[in-house]
Amino acid sequence: MITGQGITKTFRQRGSVLAGREVKALRGVDFAIKKGGAASFIGESGSGKTTLGRIIAGLESHDAGEITIDGTPMSSLRPKQRQPYFRRIQLIHQDPYSALNPTRTVHQTLNAPLDLRAKGTGRSRSWVEGRAEELLELVGLDPGYVLPRYPHQLSGGMRQRVVIARALTVDPEMLVADEAVSMIDVSLRLGILALLKDLRERLGVSVLFITHDVATARYIGEDGELYVIYRGQVVERGHVETIISDPVHPYTQSLLSAIPVLRGLEQPGEEPVVPTEALDEGNHDAGCLFARRCPFRTGRCESEHPVLGHAEGTSQEHACFHPRRRSVVAMPAGRA
Amino acid sequence: MTAPTIIPGAPGGTRTTGGARATLRRNFWRGVGRVLRRKPSRMLGVIILAVFAVMGAFGPLFYPAQLPRDNNALYAAPSLIHPFGTDFEGTDVLALVITGARYVLLTGLITAVIAIVLGTGVGLFAGFRRGRWDSLLMRITDMNLAIPGLPLLLVLSTVWKFTSAFEMGLVLGLLGWGGVARSVRAQTLSLRERGFIEAARGLGLSTKHIIGRELLPSMAPFIAMNMLIAVTGAVYAQVGLFFLGVLPFEANNWGVMLNLAVFGGGALTTTAALPYLLAPLLAILLLTLGIVLVVDAMDEIFNPRLREE
Amino acid sequence: MFLFPTKKAPAPEREASSPERTSLPERSERSERSERSGRPEELGGPERSGRSEQPGGPERSGRPAEVSPPGEPEKAFPGKKAPGVRVSGLSVVYRTPAGELPAVRGIDLELVPGTITGVVGESGSGKSTLALSLLNAVQPPGRISAGSVEIDGLGDVVRLGGDALRKARGRHIGYVFQAAQNSLNPLKTVGKQLLDLGRSHEVDDLRELVRDAKELLGRMGMDGARVLDSHQHELSGGMRQRVGIMLALVLNAHLVVLDEPTTALDMITQATILRIIREVHEERGLTTLVITHDLGVVAEVADRLAVMYGGRVVEQGPTMEVLGAPRHPYTQGLIRAIPRLVGDIGEARALPGRPPTLGTIPARGCVFRERCHLRMAVCETEEPPAISRGEWIVACHAVAAEAEAEGGRRRVAAGTQGSAKAHGAKGEQG
Incomplete structure (x- = not known):
């Protein structure tokens, strides 16, 4: 079980002290991912979803808030002590081309972490070799073909499978897949x-899926939880199917x-929501963050800040x- | 069993087990051969460097410690016996070039090794650790870059004779690692943001592994290129020093030959000493050419994709 | 080659080096089609302006003359409007250590004036190479080895060269490059780059050009003056894409090629860009070609659709019809492999295998057979015949067999005959 409360992150742009600009990447995000559960963070680029994923994987620090892994709050530990916890959370990069070292064969790539584990647990060399093959088979690759090869000799899909196999070498509790399929051939x-x-x-x-495409999030699991993130804030949260069929937040509706x-196969929804153009809203923090793009905004939206809360009679939350x-x-489409 | 993926069966896909490392090494050298054969110029470069290496290693063995003089043939014109003529004492110029190669090449090699080891070490550490270590090491690097090499050598030559190539190489190497450190640091900074380095850290791999096995091989072509270029730099530097007469003529050296040809033989005004001047120049030129031709192959040698194709 | 009575014979060396003998049946089929439609004559004619399905057509028709200052070369084409493009028998090969390999082979494709055509394909399908061929801009080690690209008002682009070609790009053919977001010069403002473009195309009235650019940018929902004053880093991805489209259109090109116009853009930005492409296309009366890997993009924007695989067009036709009832097994598989928001998730399937690369495209037979569930013995050896039903063309043995069984369409028979003939001819040669 991995939870986060009030995760906040602000990036200060480098440069002169005077020109330093602050970008609020995350503004107090709460989340909880059960053991063996699935969750998806949905949002546009710049929404902070990737930063959140990296914080969860321990690759980035956060300014405020608490991450709790299996009941242990990370703030109570020193950086060195956190490592074994964060090792249970493995990030699958968006780009399988840069995620694998071009100068190392798949065999070398998989053996390094396995050797480390074998050393720690007193296992033998043959365990390492066997485990590498086992993992490759698990991700649907032929070990005999893949092991001696360099990344450039594999297709994008195969590379991403190798990346997943590498993540599995440490028996992780959770995989954080950051746009893990966006650079892979459609088929x-x-x-x-x-x-x-x-x-x-x-x-x-458990799988945490980070994407801008809601449709792919559906495939991770019907019981999955969906977090719609806009400018560092969760604006809607609930079960995947519920949010897809009954979104209530205008931003979620814009995304959908x-x-x-696919004209010919489908027909468009009845009330599509088209947000107004986003113009330098980066500095606009008063009221609802989405207000300036929202076609349905009222005076209240401009002044008051909505918080995430339950909608009446539903399981989903919205802001x-x-x-x-x-x-x-x-x-x-009405065929057939 | 799991995902419904069909992976093309590998015809002859070798199973990597015990002999994996040996296979890899064999494949690497086979790849190197392929890369060199791709362009005739690279082969030429390798041959030139090999000739110089042999010259440096075994050259002096073919000649007596004291090269024979011939008082009847001072500044003799090129002939069959003396392909590049003779010098002011009637010593064969070719013999001088060959016996002088050892000092020059050894100095170049030692300089390059010291500069590369120091520069790479400092650059890698600073770039990988960042923060305070980075600032400290980079200030030191800046200081190194700011040292005026020539005046320092002038001062040093008053106390030190530089009779052995090692002393010379040590000084030149200690003076020359700054640039390498700077560029290796820049490379490290950009590489450490790459997914595979991040993944290695996420997997809990040791810093030693990350630097030695992940970072260094990715920078190998860059480092190798720097190394070869450092050799040429060192050759120029020391030949220049000897030519200027800054250092005492203890050793047999191409720079000494240039100096004597110009200032002693008046090679710039008369033709008699011209071969004496041109022979060491030609040697330096050939060496540089060989290095430039080989540098061209580095990128392909260390990049598995370019190597295998 | 003699099967193309409407075309001039290609250059002899092209013919000699053409590896395209085997695909003759397919082409005979298509050339017959283009003959029938007889577009070339129609296009030059004056009746063209009366195209009914082009909203805003009439106002637009006067535009070029109005915008271009007198004396402009533009004047030479007073009636310049959406041109038609006929790609026939196009092959592009790349020189590799393993010899010359075809990236695109024997493509027949027609861009109907005033329509948006979408070309869909995965990596290695040759879609970008095809796009570059329209400008005759295939870079070495690649070269166009056979075929022609006839553009109305320009002739065969493949035969153009030097200055004529350079002028044609920009003035006749606007090209929005792949990752146009990053193709701007980071050191110059957009305005400066616009002026550079104008100067290199010898535009006399640069002020006019800037005014046009501002108008175009305004049309796409941006503050023209501000954008022209901006550097690349001051613009968002969607804005850069719009600048790319502006630069492609500002010289009044009426044929526009967009290579992956929405890759790396967010969903909402993508939807906006697609809407803009559609609107600008209609307002300015363009012929547009959109190259993409995303079937969704084509579904949103294109009137006609061509699916590419392994350097061939395997299926083409009206978007709605093709998507509604795809006939080629690859198209079917591709549609099934796209995650959808509605319907049963369990129905979605990844296509087995992987797309071919330049080196692994089969030299003979059907390029898709490795991944095809309808694969037959004939797929190994014979080029699939092109079966057409109206504007809808499919190149597949299985579909052909089915069509034959259905009652034996005449053209299928013709196709098979042609194929047999071509095969025989090849045997003689060998």
Whole structure:
């Protein structure tokens, strides 16, 4: 179980003291991911979702808030002591090309962390070799083919599978997949998503999926939780299927409306929400953060800041003064 | 079993077990051969460097410690016996070039090794650790870069004779690591943001592993190139020093030859000493050419993708 | 090659080096089609302006003359409007250590004037190479080895060279490069780059050009003056993409090629850009080609769709029809592999195998057979025949067999005959 309370992160842009600009990447985000559970962070680039994922994986520090891993608050530990905790959370990079060392074969890449574990637990060399093959088979690769090869000799999809196999060498509790399929060929993406889903079901690894594409989030698991993040704040949260079918926050609705409709197969939703253009809203912090782009804003939105809370009679939470269900998602065309 | 993926079966995909490392090494050298053969100029470069290496290692063995003089043939013109003529004492110029190579090359090599080891070490450590260590090491580097080399050598030459190539190389190396450190640090800073370094840290791999096995190999072409270029730099520096007459003529050296040809033989005004001047110049030129030709292959040698293709 | 009665014979060396003998049946099929449609004559004619499905057409038709100052070369094409493009038998090869390998092979594609055509393909499908061929801009080690790209008002682009080609790019063909977000010069303001573009194309009235640029930017929802004064880093990804589109259109090109226009953009920005592409396309009366790996992009924006795989067009036709009932197994698999928001998740499937690379594209037979569940023996050896049903063309043996079984369409028979003939001819040669 991994939880976070009030995670805050501000980036100070480097440069002269006078020109230093602050960017609020995260503004007090709460989350909880159960053991073996699935969650997705959805948002545009710059929403802070990637930063949050990196903080969870222990690759970035945060300014305020608490991360608790299996009941242990991380702030109570010294950096060295945190390492074994964060090792249970492995990040799968967006770009499988840079995530693998081009000068090392898959064999070398997998053996390094396995050797370390073998040394720590007194296991033998043959365990290392066997485990490497086992893991490659687990991610759907042929060890005989893949092991002696360098990353450039593999396709994008295979590389991402190797990256996943490498993450599995430390028996992680959670995989954080940051746009893990966006650089992979379209016809192979679903294979990677299915693999993550499968690992979750078979190994009980929880999966945190970070993406701007809501549709891919659906494939990690129907019981998954969806966090819609806008400018460092969670604006809507709930079950994947609920949020897709009944979004109430205008930002969530904008995201869903923006997903291309496969005309011929589907027809557009009835009330698509198109946000107004985002113009230097970076510095605008008063009231609802989305107000300036929201087509439904009122005076209250400009002055008051909405907090995440339960909508009446639903399981989902939202941060909007004027929640309303709109059918924005495409529907199957009336064929057949 | 798991994901429904079909991976093309590997015809002859070797299973890597015990002999994996040996196989890798064999493949590496096979790749190096391939890269060199790709362009004839690279082969030429390798041959030139090999000739110089042999010259430096075994050259002096073919000649007596004191090269024979011939008072009847002072500044003799090039002939079959003396392909580059003779010097002011009637000593064969070719013999001088060959016996002088050892000092020059050894100095170059020692300089390069010291500069690269120091520079790479400092650059890697500063770039990887960042923060306070980075600031400290970079200030030291700046100081190193700010040392005026020539005046320092002038001062040093008054107390030190530089008879052995090692002393010379040590001084030049200690003077020359700053630039390498700076550029290695810059490379490290950009590499450490790469996904695979981050992943290695996330997996809990040791710093030793990350620096030695992940960072260094990625920088190998860069370091190798710097090393070769440092050799040329060192050769120029010492030859220049001897040519200027800053250092005492204890050793047989290309720079000494240049000095004597110009100031003693008046090679710039008369033709008699011209071969005496041109022979060491030609040697330096050839050495530089060989290095430049080989540098061209470095990128492909250390990049598995370019190597295998 | 003699099967193209409407075209001039290609240059002899092209013909000699053409590896395209085997794909003759496919082409005979298509050339027949283009003959039938007889577009070239139609296009030059004066009736063209009457195209009904082009909103804003009439106002636009006067525009070029109005905008261009007198004496401009533009004047030479007073009626310059959405041109038609006919790509036929196009092959592009790349020189590699393993010999010349085809990245694009025997492509026949027609861009109907005033429509948006979407080309979809994964990595290695040759879609970007195809886009570059429209400008005759394939860089060495690649070269166009066969075929022609006829653009109305320009002729065969493949035969253009030097200055004529340079002028054609920009004035006739606007190109928005892949990752246009990053293709601006970081050291110069957008305005400076616009002026550079104007000067290199010898535009006399640069003020006019700037006014046009501002108008275009304004049309795309931006403050033109401010954008022209900005450097690349001051603009967001979506804004840069719009600047790219502006630079492609500002010289009044009426054929626009957009290579991956929305890659690396967020969903909402992507939707905005696609809307802009659609609107600008209609307002200015363009012929547009969108190259993308994302079927969703094509579904949103394109009237017609061509699916590429391994350097071939495997299926093409009206977007709605193709997406509604894809016939080629690759198109079917691709659609099934796209995560959707609605419907049963369990139905989605990844395509097995992986897309071919330049070196692994099969030299004979169907390029998709490795990953195809309908694979038959004939797929190994024979180029799939092109089966057309109206504007809808599919190149697949399985579809051909099915069509034959359905009642034997005449053209299928013709295709098979042609294929047999071509095969025989090849055998003689060998």
